[in-house]
Amino acid sequence: MRRVAITGLGAICALGRTTAEVAESLRQGRPAIGPIESTDVSEIRFQNGAEVRGYCHQPYFDDRRADFIDRFAQFAIIAAREAVAEAGIAWTPELRANTAIVTGSCVGGQTSEDTGFREVYKLGHNRVHPLTIPKTMANAGASHISMEFGITGPAFTIATACSSAAHAIGQAFWMVRNGLADLALAGGSEAPFSFGMLKAWEAMRVVSPETCRPFSKDRKGMVLGEGGAILVLEPLEAALARGARIHGEIAGFGMSADACHITQPSVEGAARAMRAALRDAAISPEAVGYINAHGTGTVANDVTETAAIRAVFGPHADRLAVSSTKSMHGHALGAAAAIECVATLLALRDGVLPPTANYSQPDPECDLDVIPNRAREAQVEWALSNSFAFGGLNAVLALRKY
């Protein structure tokens, strides 16, 4: 089995439009949650979100190209461009054929779908724009990345709600580790701020009317986010041979299904995914120094995740640091795990653990070291990035400092 290095990072989300901007926001512990601007929310019970504020397709895409690409897929391409440029890949036809693309998206091109369906349902028109289907499909991100770089290898998209990007990165990691691909672009993107989507989240009563306060006693729910993040994965030996900058390693991946309830999380399911990731990385629980939590800020998730971490780590749970960066970049659904994987890698690479922002009151049922409000300097070798989706489909990545 080959060791798998991360040689390129790209990210765009509420915290910034490049990985460097995102890193700076995480370091400052600065939440990017504020009033939703891209959609009229006057008829919605919550008003706040974590948007890429003021986003416009220019200067990233000319008008005609942007006509074909929903906002969520634009985020995937922007992140992929940054990651590929930074990795300094020298493309050859062989490499293009042996490169995999695996993206995650939970809801696809929601704003395009919403616009199209409003035409027939509300405005009473008899036709929908012909690009509604290709803009809405969840695989549009992977497809446009392949066209952008001429990549002709295996490419696909995974939809496992809030775990989508973790499953995507995990599959790409295994493909590179096992020699099924020589390079992979993996991550996820999402842009869920359509009126219909916001109404659907409102009905679930899990979105906070104010901000997102993971693990805090006064937490009131999640806050939706958007964005995209892409990682370049390649065999460590190949990366060293070409003198690439190595940001870190993906060393393990674990999955599980709760087989329990369509929305309520399970301690045992989450714990099994973490144990599987540790086993895949061949490390003991005591090796882990930091966990980037799923940490949605809902009553149910944070208690369940705390119990699952205690079940896996035993007494070591009191010696490791855990934080939820969703407190700053919101819950970007199918992109969440990709943004959080980048945040986790930056923590290992730069020796700065991102905080859980907006934390105000300890909760005895979430009694972990959650790095409240201020980033912390710490050299950590191993970290986990947790994702526990609605539907009980869990995915955990194990990352290693290089």
Place this chain on the structure above:
Amino acid sequence: MERVRKVIATSKRIPLETVTNESDFQQLGIDSMDAVEILFALENEFDINIPDEEVRSVRSVRDMCEGVEKLIAAKAAEAQAGQ
């Protein structure tokens, strides 16, 4: 509040007679997702908006009936004030 009981029974797909004023949600096997479905159905049935803060403490059919009655009364008062 016969209508509230009926909404709960229809939404949860259980016989109406199992839903009494004394039943609590736990006894009826109503979990958090069932509860948001019931709230949705009640909002439609009575044309009211049930705020998230109001529902946190609701644990029983009686609590639910009282809450709905309060919201209906508030709506009627508002309509009267409007006239």
